[in-house]
Amino acid sequence: MPLPASPVACVAMEIDVERLACYDLAAGRQARSPQAADEAAARARAEDAAPESTPARARAADTSSDFYPHDDDPRREALANAGRGSLLDGRWELARDSKLGTFNMRAYKPVYLLPVFWSSDQNGSPASSSPGVEPQAMDTDEFETKFQISFKTKALENIFGDNGDVWMGYTQSSRWQVLNSDASRPFRETNYEPEVLLVVRNNYSLLGWKGRMAAIGINHQSNGRPDPLSRSWNRVMFNVGLDRDNWALTFRPWIRLSDGGNDDNPGIENYLGRGDVTLVHTRDDGQVYSLMARHSLRGGEDSHGALQFDWGFPISNQLRGHLQLFDGYGESMLDYDHRATYVGFGISVIDWF
Numbered sequence: 001m002p003l004p005a006s007p008v009a010c011v012a013m014e015i016d017v018e019r020l021a022c023y024d025l026a027a028g029r030q031a032r033s034p035q036a037a038d039e040a041a042a043r044a045r046a047e048d049a050a051p052e053s054t055p056a057r058a059r060a061a062d063t064s065s066d067f068y069p070h071d072d073d074p075r076r077e078a079l080a081n082a083g084r085g086s087l088l089d090g091r092w093e094l095a096r097d098s099k100l101g102t103f104n105m106r107a108y109k110p111v112y113l114l115p116v117f118w119s120s121d122q123n124g125s126p127a128s129s130s131p132g133v134e135p136q137a138m139d140t141d142e143f144e145t146k147f148q149i150s151f152k153t154k155a156l157e158n159i160f161g162d163n164g165d166v167w168m169g170y171t172q173s174s175r176w177q178v179l180n181s182d183a184s185r186p187f188r189e190t191n192y193e194p195e196v197l198l199v200v201r202n203n204y205s206l207l208g209w210k211g212r213m214a215a216i217g218i219n220h221q222s223n224g225r226p227d228p229l230s231r232s233w234n235r236v237m238f239n240v241g242l243d244r245d246n247w248a249l250t251f252r253p254w255i256r257l258s259d260g261g262n263d264d265n266p267g268i269e270n271y272l273g274r275g276d277v278t279l280v281h282t283r284d285d286g287q288v289y290s291l292m293a294r295h296s297l298r299g300g301e302d303s304h305g306a307l308q309f310d311w312g313f314p315i316s317n318q319l320r321g322h323l324q325l326f327d328g329y330g331e332s333m334l335d336y337d338h339r340a341t342y343v344g345f346g347i348s349v350i351d352w353f
Contacts, residue, residue: 020100034086034243037095038210041082041203044075080162082203087248087282087353088212088241093154094201096162102154108169109150110310112322112348117146117175119331121340128228128265136228140188141180146324146344148173160200167197167217175332189334195219195237208244215239219254223333230264231333233257233272248280248353270302271337272330280352286314288351294328304329304339312351322348 010022077096084095091107093099119142127135152169159166174190177183197217204211215238222232235254242249253275256268276294283289288311295305306328312320324344330336 034083034089034210037078037081037084038203040078044078047075076162079203080201082201083210083212083243086210086212087243087246087280090353092167092199092213092241093165094199094213099157099165100154102157104153106152106154107150107350108152109148109171110312110322110348110352111149111151111350112324112346113145113147114322114324114344114346115145115178116346117144117324117342117344118142119144119340119342121338123335123338123340126229126334127337128231134228138188139180139183141177141183143179144188145176145178146173146346147176150350155196163201165199167199169193169195169197173332189223189332191221191223191333193219193221197237197239199239206242209242209249210244211240211242213239213241215241221333225334227264229334231268231336232264233259233268246282246284250278252276252278265333265336267302268336270296270298271304272333273297273305282353286320288312288353290352306330312348315347318349320348320351322346322351 007023007027010019013019013022080096081098082095083089084098086094089095089098093106122140122142123138124140125135125137148171150169150171152167154165155168156166158164171193172190175188177186177188180186195217197215199213199215202211202214217237217239219235219237220232221235223230225231234257236257237252237254240251255274273294274297276292278290278292280288280290290310292308292310293305296302306326308327309325311323315321322345324342326342326344327340329339331340331342
């Protein structure tokens with residue numbers, strides 16, 4: 001966000017989160033560092049572990065109990081604000097003082113427009129493994145346009161005292177054959193991905209990383225098309241997030257829910273995988289790098305996966321350049337069992353962090 005000329009400029013902002021950030025910038029407010037919040041939480045944890053006879057432990061016992069802690073208990077406040085201001089806290093409102101209430105629209109996955117999106121191997125005959133479904137020929141061009149929108153909102157907050165939020169998210173990505181005039185410039189593929197997640201705050205250390213969050217939810221992904229091009233699946237998603245300094249690491253294993261006899265894409269988990277890992281690095285100059293890897297977690301003929309690298313860099317104000325490289329299976333649901341390399345270049349307005 002660019003520095004406003006005065007606090008008056010912030011009044012016009014309709015979104016509460018953005019308006020608060022604008023006022024903070026105008027006032028020159030410096031956010032507390034995640035390291036300071038972690039150190040305060042560590043001191044509070046040490047006091048909790050102190051013998052009952054120590055003065056610190058006695059003072060803590062006077063102000064709070066395990067079942068009915070007071071809101072002004074400094075130990076509890078420090079523990080609840082561990083990691084405040086970290087990368088993952090900024091996206092998921094994990095710390096107690098970071099929470100902004102329900103039904104505020106927040107960033108989720110990157111939002112971008114890639115006018116140039118090139119494929120090394122067009123899938124001219126998308127096929128499904130469903131019995132009796134024949135491949136359908138498509139007139140495709142190696143260049144197309146790809147764009148993605150993604151947002152989330154919190155539906156419930158603090159369902160476990162001062163922890164535990166329910167988020168609803170939605171992501172949509174489209175691939176548009178905008179240069180393919182012979183085929184009347186169709187949208188070749190659009191993927192829709194609504195989900196619901198229960199997110200809880202963590203506070204632990206692992207090999208220099210800070211465990212910030214864990215989540216479980218239901219995820220639906222489909223392309224909204226009839227046979228023979230229909231693709232869809234439902235998953236129970238798990239999410240474990242850690243960060244350190246300007247790095248964030250998330251692990252997302254999932255379990256596919258059976259579609260019974262209506263499976264449009266049997267064996268999709270052997271191509272789109274049974275989990276993914278995303279590593280993100282931010283720089284002080286505004287550049288953001290991310291690397292996603294996913295795999296089927298199987299060997300032999302069922303061993304398939306993909307890698308995706310994204311680079312965002314500032315152009316002006318909120319506008320950013322965006323480069324995307326993808327290699328492997330399942331760049332889209334229609335191509336879940338098709339391998340190719342893709343290169344895209346364009347702009348983004350929202351990145352990971």
